[in-house]
Amino acid sequence: MRLPLPLLLLFGCRAILGSFGDRVSLSATAPTLDDEEKYASHMPTHLRCDACRAVAYQMGQHLAKAEAKSHTPDSSGSQELSESTYTDVLDRTCSQNWQSLSMTCFHYLGEFGEDQIYEAYRQGHETLEALLCGGTHGSCSQEIPAQREEL
Template structure:
């Protein structure tokens, strides 16, 4: 049996609406930011571990791309970069726009989200706030790590693997992700 198009649309629309009636509607609200999260020039303490992990990820990604473009493999077959190149790459990493990062609320806790940050248990729908102070804060955090550790030490850690780089930047007793460091270090 073939139905004329208007009847087919009517029956199809009822079927779609009927199936939607059986589903719960999802809603999400944007995170409510406090004054520190809105206006401070530094990364708030409760977001520093996420920021550190984002910086480590971006440094690793940029260095890996630069090594892939290099044509001088070392004895292990990897493309080792010269000091001038990895220094430039790390500087450009910190100078990038950081627009793909933002903050969202997960289980009533604000978290940075973006490339390289694990999703963990996320709600099925959420709102992420990007732009505003977040890109500048991430850039400043990145440059702070360059100043604290230096390009040579960061590149050496990167060459040992992402976990080593993240441990250098974020771990240790004074690191942003340290359990022993509940008091924020100097404002970034």
Template sequence: MDWCIMRDFILTLSLWNVCTCTDFAGDSVNEADDGKAGVINFSTPSLSDEEAHSLHMPAGLKCDGCLVVAYQLASGFSKAERGRSKRLTESEIFDVTDNVCGRNGFDQYGVKELKGKKHLSGPGMPANESPGIMQGGGKWPTRLQAMCSNYIGELGEEEVYDAYREDNTLVKTLCYDKGMFGLCSDQKEKDEL
């Protein structure tokens, strides 16, 4: 069984005793009158044609995709720097970006529907902590790999590393700037509406 699904299942069971009512889209929690038993129902995310078949990241998930890429790059740099006080060498920076942008770096991500909205779920993402069914595999790792490669191609490996080193501004640089680097710029406004 996929570790993410198993972990979500265990998390769901542990939260079951705490929940009395939850507002999951298409999902439900029904507690028995005695408060000791109940039923939890989850459904897989319903994907549009674009979400299911496009080779590119769907428009509604591009901000999440950017955040995933930034998280994975920051994690890769952090791991490579562990136990060092000096800057990584050029070849080490290239190794990190090559490893992160490789397909295996994104295999643990997929889409999860929460409160009627689809989100990417996996390490470093808020949706990863919410109970629900994640639909992973398929085109999701390839889409994230393409986004990662595009960012590296546009900025350059060392510039991405510099953004990481500058007070951890990597997320701001990749996701909250302008143009292709502003996929999350209006996200806060949309979430508040």
């Protein structure tokens, strides 16, 4: 089974780095979903934090790529995108074929807005991830409810 990059990030690729010249070993496995989760239109609760981090990573990658192509440096010399450019980049990021992650991505755009997301990105990846996934109601701060036993 081949998985696209966002799903590999979502499912937690792990790399074992050795000394220089060693090969890097990567492995990823898909989470086990029950029938209800498999066909649901929402992100399962126990995967929401990983999904949020994957969305934050993809947003950051696309914004960085757009800044690298930009030719308008700000006062500190780094490339700053215009509002129309970063809005377009974020919309295109969420419009990718991500299965259920695109709904999660658009949810964050609606909740925080492109301006706030871009400002957090400019402060660093950790800030962007904290904005999207942290806080008292963030995907990564909520405890995963205990599994219910079927009757």
